[in-house]
Amino acid sequence: MNGSAALLKCTGIRKAFPKPDGGELLVLEGMDLEIHEGEIIGLLGRSGSGKSTLLRLIAGLAEPSAGELSYLGQPIYGPAPGIAMVFQSFALFPWLTVYENVALGLEAQRMPKAEIRKRSLAAIDLIGLDGFESAYPRELSGGMRQRVGFARALVVHPNILLMDEPFSALDVLTAETLRTDFLDLWSEGRMPIKGVVLVTHNIEEAVLMCDRILVFGSNPGRILSEIKVALPQPRNRLDPSFRDQVERIYVEMTARPTGSAAVGRQERFPGLGIGSVLPPVSSNAQAGLIEAVAAPPFNGKADLPEIASDLQMEIDELFPVAETLQMMRFAELEGGDLKITDDGLAFAHADQDERKRIFRRHLLAYVPLAAHIRRVLDERTSHSARKTRFIDELEDFMGEEDAEHTLRAVVHWGRYAEAFAYDDGNEVFSLENPS
């Protein structure tokens, strides 16, 4: 496997998008990666870390701002014939049958009709859609539709199959069946492909399917680490060595950033200044996680993978809540564990009024934007201030959208804490509580 020439090579990839205000949004920086024959590579990261953007660059659907991409030693300019993609949602044509949807991929290639027919039927067969050739997408379940998505990508006999969260829109059981079927076909060498790039935000899925996992960090998207998964296939989620791998990745993904690569991230999180982007995590979600971890069997300290499976939360849901608790000093994140602080425990055991008091104290102490709003309201004789006053300030640090989201988060927290009130109709903050 290793030592063979790279199927695909990315060097120094950078991607930035222009922003309406003339600046640029840096999405990917310093990306280096290689894909070798016989490998399934996972791109694992939280939403917004640039995974889909990288996949689109590899697919030739977009161009990097800097850096080089090559496929079998040739630079990639535009879609390469040997690279095919499976998307998260089943982008099927509703007016075409399963067979016609699959055959479509070949019709652009000016192939003899008989050959198109042979290959399409083979792909349909391979992926378990035999008997459904003349069905329309609306007649199929989500899992079957995604199988059509796979067949449509495989029918062109690509060297590299790119998959962008292909299982994430399916229910748990259907997703697992499809993963297992895919892995069986792959292990038996029955698919006409040489390498796979799988984008996912699901840690277990990455450990289940991939030979190598590239863990993405955000802001800007970059590779934090590369993890080889040497477990033999088929893998068992309950196997201790499988659990170890999952645990290790949780640790990687929650480690405090250090060094220069972390600067961008620190600025946004965990909330060092007024210019920090605040996550849309409700006070309820915070209380829920504090309660869950404070209670038995965790008793104040829990392993993130365990909470995730206990509460059935995906990392995109769990991490923002855990990080908010950390920012509010209700919990500490360390080595893949979430440990509730003394104040967090006090919160868990308090009644509603006491909870609000504790929350207010932490909000004003650890969220500078909340303290700032409160100070402005205290100092003004009217004890009120327009929303735009704060939006303008925030926009010195972040984009329009982030400023809106950040203000929305702080409004929600301020209301719960009864630290200030906000009139949504007039867009005015005030000290008076209307209730």
Ligand code: ADP
């Ligand atoms: P992921 O797939 O990891 O969730 P994406 O690659 O979709 O992340 O997006 C990464 C970031 O790039 C996001 O902040 C997103 O808003 C931004 N982005 C993606 N595509 C575009 C685009 N065409 N124009 C501007 N911003 C974009």
Ligand code: MG
């Ligand atoms: Mg994506």
